[in-house]
Amino acid sequence: MLKKSLILATGFAAFAVPALSHEYEKDSLRIDHPYTFEVPTTAKTAAGFMTITNSGANDDRLIEVEADFPVSQLHKSEEVDGVMKMMHQEHGILIPAGETVDLAPGGYHVMFMGLENGQLEDVESFPGTLVFENAGEVTVEFKIEERDGSDGHSHHAH
Numbered sequence: 745m746l747k748k749s750l751i752l753a754t755g756f757a758a759f760a761v762p763a764l765s766h767e768y769e770k771d772s773l774r775i776d777h778p779y780t781f782e783v784p785t786t787a788k789t790a791a792g793f794m795t796i797t798n799s800g801a802n803d804d805r806l807i808e809v810e811a812d813f814p815v816s817q818l819h820k821s822e823e824v825d826g827v828m829k830m831m832h833q834e835h836g837i838l839i840p841a842g843e844t845v846d847l848a849p850g851g852y853h854v855m856f857m858g859l860e861n862g863q864l865e866d867v868e869s870f871p872g873t874l875v876f877e878n879a880g881e882v883t884v885e886f887k888i889e890e891r892d893g894s895d896g897h898s899h900h901a902h
Contacts, residue, residue, distance in 0.1 A: 767885065771879040772800025773839065778872065778884045781891040784844065785862045789857040791819075792854030792872070792886050807836035808875040811886070814858030816872070821850050823848065864888055 746853050768775045778794040792811075798804055809816045818833040839845050847853050854872075864870065869885040875881065 755856045757821055766885075768882055768884050770876075770882045772802075772841075773798055773804060773879050773882070775874060775882060777887070779887045779889050780856070780864070782888055783864055785865055787864075788857065788859050790815075790856045790859060790864060791849070793830060793849065794884075795844060795846050795848075796839050798839045800839055801841050802878065803841050804839045805836040805877040806839060806874060807877050809854045809872055810875065811856055811857045811870065811872040813863075815853045815855075817857070818852070819855045820852050839876075851866065861900070873898055 766777050768778075774797045775799070776795040777878040778792060780790045780792045782788045792809065796806065808817065809818065818837055818887060820833055820837075821828055822831050823829075824831075833852070837845060837847070845852065867888065869887045871887050872884055874882045
């Protein structure tokens with residue numbers, strides 16, 4: 745019985761590792777937990793989030809995110825005249841040397857636009873490529889997570 749329990753425990757541990765290791769590294773950059781929230785079937789947009797740490801001595805810049813959607817843009821939520829708006833980051837997002845930048849609800853994020861009906865409905869994740877000015881390309885998986893209602897993303901205007 746002990747041997748069977750050990751096999752089961754080992755099997756469950758193997759499934760836990762990928763969830764814990766949802767990070768990617770290239771050069772001095774570490775990208776932690778790229779994700780997006782579930783969206784309704786009729787949604788035309790989704791937002792992508794992650795944490796990027798630059799442990800190097802030189803700044804880098806996230807200049808683009810490529811994914812299988814008509815448009816993927818880097819945005820920042822900002823309050824302008826009392827209204828939250830999403831501002832396109834035409835020059836990318838600076839990742840300063842020795843610092844961590846959060847792409848999170850209410851701040852910097854990726855906008856995936858032009859989703860087709862139900863495009864993200866029956867998938868657990870989708871691939872994307874982060875393009876950095878110095879480090880180059882990093883392929884990641886954006887996991888799709890349940891929305892808990894506190895993401896702050898539904899009150900933006902374009």
